[in-house]
Amino acid sequence: MASKFGQLARSMGRLIPPALLRHAGQPAALFFHGVERDTLDGRVQTNHHELAVFEAIVAVLRQQFDVRPLTDIDAVLAAPQDHPRAVFLMSDDGYANTLSTAAPVLDGLPWTLFVSTAHIGTGRPNPIFLARLFYFYAPNGVYKLPHLPGTVVLADAESRQAAAQAGIDPLRLLPGEKAEEALAAMTASFPPDQLAALVARFTSEHFLDWDGVRALKTRGVEIGAHGDSHWPMHALQRPDWLTRQAAGARARIEAEVGPCRFFAYPFGNIPDIGPGAWRAVREAGFTHAFTTLSGSLAPSLTEGPAANPWLLPRYGIGPADTHLASLVPLLSAGNRRVRQFRTRLAG
Ligand SMILES: [Zn+2]
Structure with a gap:
């Protein structure tokens, strides 16, 4: 469910040589879902990168970017201009293939897994x-x-x-x-x-169990929350439902895995996040939360009245985005939309 802006950045990035954009670097958050060797039916398995493409993407991340642990986020947000090549890499939902297939490719790189707690170890599909x-x-x-x-x-x-x-x-x-x-x-x-x-x-859609989440944590993966059930936290959701998505998910992760301070909104685009959502996330004790609005972590989003660490932009890595070096510098074009969205949700 890529936004129009994301699609535009994706296609424009293909046309511009990375060297031309190197001076324009700004830190950014990037995410994927799962990684699969073989896909049986792309109509229902919509969330996964092909392994060979994922390996190419990760090679670019290693060569062209400074992939940082999410615990560095405060330092990067405090002075984004000092971290032009910094990226935070993330995976959403908690699919079993993040342990079996993605984690070996990412060995040695810091990344964060956001899990939807109601689906972990329960056999409840997305x-x-x-x-x-x-x-x-x-x-x-x-x-x-x-x-x-x-x-x-x-x-x-x-x-x-x-x-x-x-x-x-x-x-x-x-x-x-x-x-x-x-x-x-x-x-x-x-x-x-x-x-x-x-x-x-469709094994690609199988979620991890808690032992699997702990195994990733042991490998150095940061574990964040992606709601309880995997459903949008939009304006029609009741306050108690939002609290379960935010505080409930955090409590479960802390009981199973340990401290949890980062959140990513399920779906995470403009129709999926209501004014009560980011407040429920803030009240649950999360220090930062990520949307799926495209944007960079630029000074324009980290300072002044529009600053809001519970509505940070994040770019969903497309199925063929091996040209991240020319694409990531274009993400700042989405920041105006992020600022407008924050202003609307603040009221
Ligand atoms: Zn998700």
């Missing part, structure tokens, strides 16, 4: 993955889903693609409880055992 399974694998038929407009016609590949395209954004904008009812109707459309077989087949 809700958007379940929705995609419904749209692409549920039996042919006409469905009426609670809280979602219209009827859903699932027949051939084309109608399924159209239904997924029309259905996923309205689902994402529902309050947590209503989304769960819509998802329950989606999963109930499968014959017994078929859904479990599908979930088992």
Whole structure:
């Protein structure tokens, strides 16, 4: 779900030689999700880098950037101009393949894993993955889903693609409880055992258990929170639900792994973060939180009334972003949008 700005930066970065941009360097936060050797169906496995591409991306990070542990964030935010090549590398959600496949590639580099605690060790899949399974694998038929407009016609590949395209954004904008009812109707459309077989087949979507999270921590990976259930913290969510996403996730990580002070918003773009979200995150005791709005960690975002360490920009590394050296210096073009968003949420 890349933003238009992210897509633009991605394509422009391909055209500009890195040497021309070297003087324009600013620190930035970058994230990925999972890393896979083989993908069976890109329509439902939307979050993972191919291993060979990921290796190329990491080689660029090692050669062209100063990859820093997230515990250096205060120093970098205090004087971004002194850290033009600094990047913070992060992975969202907590997929099992971050331990089996990403961690060996990242050996020796500092990175942070943001986990959605309700999914760790429970076998509970990411809700958007379940929705995609419904749209692409549920039996042919006409469905009426609670809280979602219209009827859903699932027949051939084309109608399924159209239904997924029309259905996923309205689902994402529902309050947590209503989304769960819509998802329950989606999963109930499968014959017994078929859904479990599908979930088992797509191993890329399997989450870590807590032993796996601890194994990463032992390798030096910083563990942060990515909500409790993996669902947007937008303006329609109730205050107690937001508290569970923020304080609840932090308490669980601290009980299982140890101190936790960093947060990343699930989905994390403008429609996914309401005014109550960053306040719930601040009140839960997190010192910094990351959105998925593209931007750099430039002085324009770290000083003055627009400064807000609970709404930091972060760039989602695209599936073929091996040209990060020319792309990262362009991220500051998104900072104006980040400032406007912060101002809107401050009111
Ligand atoms: Zn996520």
